[in-house]
Amino acid sequence: MEQAGLRDAAALVGRARRVVVFTGAGMSAESGVPTFRDALTGLWRRFDPQALATPEAFEDDPALVWGWYESRRRAVLSARPNAGHAAVAAIEARVPGSVVVTQNVDDLHERAGSAAPVHLHGSLFAPRCSACARPAPLPDDPTDGGPVDSRPLHGGPADGSPADSRPLPGGPADGQPVDGGSVDGPAGDGRVPPPECARCGAPVRPGVVWFGEALPEAALEAAVDAASSCDLLLTVGTSGVVYPAAEIPRVAARFGAPVIQVNPQETPLDEVCDVNLRGPAARVLPALVEAAWGVPRVS
Ligand code: BJW
Ligand code: ZN
Numbered sequence: 001m002e003q004a005g006l007r008d009a010a011a012l013v014g015r016a017r018r019v020v021v022f023t024g025a026g027m028s029a030e031s032g033v034p035t036f037r038d039a040l041t042g043l044w045r046r047f048d049p050q051a052l053a054t055p056e057a058f059e060d061d062p063a064l065v066w067g068w069y070e071s072r073r074r075a076v077l078s079a080r081p082n083a084g085h086a087a088v089a090a091i092e093a094r095v096p097g098s099v100v101v102t103q104n105v106d107d108l109h110e111r112a113g114s115a116a117p118v119h120l121h122g123s124l125f126a127p128r129c130s131a132c133a134r135p136a137p138l139p140d141d142p143t144d145g146g147p148v149d150s151r152p153l154h155g156g157p158a159d160g161s162p163a164d165s166r167p168l169p170g171g172p173a174d175g176q177p178v179d180g181g182s183v184d185g186p187a188g189d190g191r192v193p194p195p196e197c198a199r200c201g202a203p204v205r206p207g208v209v210w211f212g213e214a215l216p217e218a219a220l221e222a223a224v225d226a227a228s229s230c231d232l233l234l235t236v237g238t239s240g241v242v243y244p245a246a247e248i249p250r251v252a253a254r255f256g257a258p259v260i261q262v263n264p265q266e267t268p269l270d271e272v273c274d275v276n277l278r279g280p281a282a283r284v285l286p287a288l289v290e291a292a293w294g295v296p297r298v299s
Contacts, residue, residue, distance in 0.1 A: 002278075009260045009275045010291035016232035018097035020223075021088050022248050026237020026263060028108050030082040030282040033075065037239050053210045058130065062203045063191035069206040070139065070192055073124040076106040084236070084281035085112030087289045091234075094293060099226040103238060103245050105208045118222045120215050120245045126207030129197035136195060136204040215244060227251040236262040237281050240269035249273075262288075 013019070025035035036044045047068070051057050058065045089112045092098045100109055100117040105124045109117040127136045194203040209215055224247075227233060233252035240246045246269070253259050253272040261273040262284045270276060277284045 005275050005277055006284075006287060006291050009277055009288055012232050012258050012260060012275070013091065013095075013234075013288060013292040016095055016230075018226075018230045018232070019091055019095050019099075020226045020230040020233045020248070020252060020257075021091060021098065021100045022223075022227075022233060022235045022238070023088070023100065023102045023104060023109070024236070024238025024240075025104060027084055027088075027102070027281050028079070028082070028104055028106055029237065030084065030280060031079040031106075031108055033079050033104075033106055033108070035237075037241070049211060053208075054212060055210055058203075058205055058210075061191070062130075062205075063193045066194035066203075066206070067190045067192035069124060069208070071190075073138075076108070076124060079106070079108065081108040081112035082282040084283075084285040085109055085114070087285035088236075089113035090289050094289075099222070099230070101223040101226060101248055103242070118219050118226070120209070120219050120223060120248075122206075122208040122216065124206065124208065127195075127204050128207050129200060129202050130205040131202030132197060132200045134197055134199045135207075136197060139195065220244065223248050224251055227257075228255045230255075230257050233257050233259045234262065235259060235269055235273070236285070238263070238267070238269070239265075240267045 025033070026038075029035050029038075029041075035042050036049075039045070051061075052065055052068050085108050088100060088109065092100065092114055100114045102109055102117050102119055103121045105119070105121055107123065107125055125138060127138065128134060129136060194205065196202065197204055223245075227248045228251055230252055233249050235249045238246070240249070249259050249261075249269050250272055258274040259269070259272050260275045260277065261267070261269055262277045262279070262281055264278055264280055277288070
């Protein structure tokens with residue numbers, strides 16, 4: 001990371017009053033949560049998105065899709081926010097008019113202290129009925145025998161109904177690398193039948209946005225509003241190839257806000273960026289916070 005770039009970025013952050021922090025999978029990479037498109041480690045290098053991340057895939061093989069997402073949810077439960085997530089929360093604390101807009105379906109921003117991140121692509125923690133959209137309880141956590149995370153932030157069970165107690169695929173144990181890949185359901189092939197909706201009996205689906213599906217209207221509107229009225233946008237760890245989310249930094253730029261990018265690689269968003277900080281989020285963001293406000297690095 002170039003010192004001049006960091007100085008320029010710190011000057012922009014230091015005088016901003018309304019920052020949008022727009023994040024993608026690279027934000028959580030150093031927490032052990034895999035990205036989608038990185039060479040070697042990206043999920044789409046090992047798994048076919050058409051077979052796992054489309055409404056048609058869920059219709060064709062609900063147990064395969066449900067099992068894969070349960071395995072990823074368990075991997076996220078054993079991951080921890082990294083120093084980059086903490087730095088984002090520090091920016092929000094310093095600049096109260098800030099908004100975090102994330103494409104990530106994990107809950108690491110929340111766990112690092114971000115107040116109300118806007119989740120453009122939904123959440124692993126908000127399953128719902130595939131037919132009537134009723135929010136469904138999260139399945140039991142086999143490690144403690146009780147329902148796992150039902151925080152309302154994620155749209156967890158709103159009705160207090162009991163959690164499903166079926167066996168689930170084992171996520172990685174604490175301290176083991178998170179690869180988001182292995183699932184081993186009751187059939188031993190990664191398939192886990194989804195629970196049934198308590199209201200209509202249809203299969204419960206993961207609360208994420210698949211290819212070809214519309215983004216949650218309120219989230220997209222909040223993101224566009226924030227981007228069009230911010231005075232700085234920080235884009236972190238996204239390849240910027242998935243639309244309409246990738247429009248968010250472009251909207252900010254069109255409305256005149258400077259754009260800072262944190263990413264070890266070039267992306268199509270380079271063309272709207274004023275400052276590019278080429279490095280990993282967990283290293284660059286704490287350095288940026290320190291350079292902006294001279295506070296000790298968050299870790
Ligand atoms: C680091 C780092 C470190 C690594 N620090 N950085 C042709 C052209 C344009 C659009 C389309 C098209 N064909 C189809 C479309 C539309 C489609 C689309 O955009 N496709 C493109 C891929 C071509 N979009 C949609 O289908 C969307 N819906 C839609 O358009 O609806 C229309 C509609 C309207 C009305 C009614 C009905 C329909 C929906 C998109 C949903 C995306 N879903 C996913 C899966 C979510 C669930 C799940 O988790 O499984 O969302 S796909 C995946 O990509 C996920 C991510 O949120 C999203 C973005 O990925 P992200 O975060 O950028 O990750 P990567 O891996 O791509 O990049 C990581 C980056 O981090 C890299 O740059 C690294 O260098 C960097 N990095 N380590 C900092 N340590
Ligand atoms: Zn239902």
